[in-house]
Amino acid sequence: MATRRTIGVGWTVAFSCMMIGKMIAHAEAPTGPTTRCDVLLLGAGLANGLIALELRRRRPELSIVMLERRPGPDRLHTWCLFRSDVPAAAWSALEPLFEARWSGYEVAFPGHRRRLSTTYACLTGPALSGAVAAALGDGLIQPAEVLEADGTGARLADGRAFSAPLVIDGRGAEGGGALRFAWQKFAGLELRLDRPHGIELPVVMDAVVPQEDGYRFLYLLPLGPDRLLVEDTRYSDGPALDVAALEQEVVRYAGGRGLTVASVLRREAGVLPITLGGDFAAFQDGHPASLPAVGLRGGFFHPTTGYSLPRAVAVAGLIAATHPLESGVVAQRLRQQAAAAWRHDGFYRMLNRMLFRGAEPAARRRVLDRFYRLPQPLIERFYARRLTLWDKFRILTGKPPMPIFRAVGVLRDRPMPARTHA
Numbered sequence: 001m002a003t004r005r006t007i008g009v010g011w012t013v014a015f016s017c018m019m020i021g022k023m024i025a026h027a028e029a030p031t032g033p034t035t036r037c038d039v040l041l042l043g044a045g046l047a048n049g050l051i052a053l054e055l056r057r058r059r060p061e062l063s064i065v066m067l068e069r070r071p072g073p074d075r076l077h078t079w080c081l082f083r084s085d086v087p088a089a090a091w092s093a094l095e096p097l098f099e100a101r102w103s104g105y106e107v108a109f110p111g112h113r114r115r116l117s118t119t120y121a122c123l124t125g126p127a128l129s130g131a132v133a134a135a136l137g138d139g140l141i142q143p144a145e146v147l148e149a150d151g152t153g154a155r156l157a158d159g160r161a162f163s164a165p166l167v168i169d170g171r172g173a174e175g176g177g178a179l180r181f182a183w184q185k186f187a188g189l190e191l192r193l194d195r196p197h198g199i200e201l202p203v204v205m206d207a208v209v210p211q212e213d214g215y216r217f218l219y220l221l222p223l224g225p226d227r228l229l230v231e232d233t234r235y236s237d238g239p240a241l242d243v244a245a246l247e248q249e250v251v252r253y254a255g256g257r258g259l260t261v262a263s264v265l266r267r268e269a270g271v272l273p274i275t276l277g278g279d280f281a282a283f284q285d286g287h288p289a290s291l292p293a294v295g296l297r298g299g300f301f302h303p304t305t306g307y308s309l310p311r312a313v314a315v316a317g318l319i320a321a322t323h324p325l326e327s328g329v330v331a332q333r334l335r336q337q338a339a340a341a342w343r344h345d346g347f348y349r350m351l352n353r354m355l356f357r358g359a360e361p362a363a364r365r366r367v368l369d370r371f372y373r374l375p376q377p378l379i380e381r382f383y384a385r386r387l388t389l390w391d392k393f394r395i396l397t398g399k400p401p402m403p404i405f406r407a408v409g410v411l412r413d414r415p416m417p418a419r420t421h422a
C-alpha cells in the first residue's frame with residue numbers, strides 16, 4: 001500500500017528553502033569561475049521555458065543560460081489551456097508543444113450536464129523540457145541548484161558563478177505571506193486502461209461525486225484511446241493534501257465508471273493558490289526589486305484557478321519585446337504589469353471570497369453549477385480575464401448563490417477571523 005504523502009503550502013515551503021539556501025550560500029559556497037551570457041534564466045519551469053523559446057525565436061543572437069535544480073525533464077506537469085485564453089499568434093506558437101487538443105469539453109453537476117465547444121489543449125512537462133533542451137543546447141545546465149542570485153548574476157552550491165545583464169527568476173512559488181489564499185488542490189493518476197475508455201472530450205469538472213473538503217470534482221483528460229488522466233480536485237480553505245487518499249479516490253472513481261486500470265503511467269499533484277486578497281505591493285517587496293520575477297514567483301497566475309500558462313505566454317512575449325534586455329528595465333516592466341493585473345483582477349478576488357467565505361463548503365458546488373449555466377462566450381472571457389461590465393453583472397445577478405447578507409460581508413477585502421462551527 002502506498003505510504004501517505006502530504007503536500008503542504010508550496011509557497012511557505014519554497015520561501016523557507018530559499019532563505020535556508022541563502023544562509024548556506026553565504027556560509028559555505030566556494031567561489032569559482034564566472035560564466036557570462038546575455039540572459040540568465042533561474043529555473044526551467046513553465047514560465048522560464050516559454051521565455052527561453054520565445055527569446056530563441058525572436059532574438060536568436062542572444063546567448064542564454066538556464067539553471068535548473070531538477071536532474072532531468074519535468075515529468076510532473078500537464079499544463080492545459082483554452083483556445084480563448086490566448087491570442088491567435090500565441091496559440092500557434094504553442095501548438096508544436098501540445099500533446100493533445102480537443103474540440104470542446106464537458107462539465108457535469110447533479111441534474112445538469114453540458115458540452116462546451118471551446119477548444120482545449122494540453123502540453124506536458126517532457127514536451128516543454130525537450131523543446132527547451134533542443135533550443136538551448138549546452139545553455140541548459142542541470143542539475144544546478146541556485147543558492148544566491150540578484151539582477152547581475154547567480155551562484156551555485158558548487159561555486160560556479162554566472163553573470164548576465166538580464167537575470168530572470170522563474171523558480172516557482174516564493175513567500176506569499178502578504179497575500180491571502182484559498183486552495184485548489186488535486187492529485188491524479190495517468191492511467192492505462194485495459195480497453196478503450198470511449199471518453200471523447202475532457203471532463204473539466206465532474207462534480208457528481210460526494211462533496212468533501214470544500215468543492216470536490218473529478219477532472220478527466222483523455223490523452224489516448226486507453227490513456228486517461230484522472231484527478232481528484234478540491235477547492236478548499238486549507239492547503240493540506242493527502243495524495244495517497246486522493247489517488248485511491250481516483251481508482252475508485254475509475255472503477256465506478258466501469259474502467260479497469262491496467263497500469264499507472266504517471267502521477268501528478270498540486271496545490272494552487274486561489275487569491276482572496278492581501279497587499280500586493282508588500283508581496284512584490286518581498287522579492288529583490290532589481291531581479292525580474294516571472295511565473296508564480298512574480299504573481300502571474302489566474303486569481304480563481306491558480307493556472308499560469310496563459311499569463312506565462314504573455315510574459316514571454318513582453319520580455320522578448322523589451323529593449324534593452326537588462327534586469328532593471330525588465331524588472332520594472334514586470335512589476336508594473338503584475339500590479340496592473342492585480343488591480344484589474346479585483347472582481348475575481350471578490351468572487352473568490354464569495355465562494356470561500358460567503359458560501360458554506362457544501363454550497364460551493366451550487367455556485368459552480370450556476371456559473372456553468374451562463375453563456376459560453378462569458379465563460380471563455382472569465383477564464384481569459386476579459387470580463388466585461390455586463391458579464392460581471394450577469395455573474396452577480398439572478399438567483400443569488402448565497403444569502404445576500406453573507407455576500408455583503410465578503411465584498412470588502414480584509415482578513416477574516418477563523419470560521420467557527422457550532
Ligand SMILES: Cc1cc2nc3c(=O)[nH]c(=O)nc-3n(C[C@H](O)[C@H](O)[C@H](O)COP(=O)(O)OP(=O)(O)OC[C@H]3O[C@@H](n4cnc5c(N)ncnc54)[C@H](O)[C@@H]3O)c2cc1C
Binds near residue numbers: 144173
Ligand atoms: C501538477 C500541476 C498541474 C498544473 N496544471 C496547470 C494547467 O493545466 N494549466 C495552468 O495554467 N497551470 C497549471 N498548473 C499551475 C501552474 O501553471 C504551474 O504551477 C506552473 O508550473 C508554474 O510555473 P512557474 O514557471 O512559476 O514554476 P515551475 O513550473 O514550478 O518552475 C519552477 C522551476 O524552478 C526550479 N527551481 C526551483 N528552485 C530552484 C533553484 N534554487 N535552483 C534551480 N532551479 C530551481 C524548479 O525545479 C522548477 O523546474 C499546474 C500546477 C501543477 C503543480
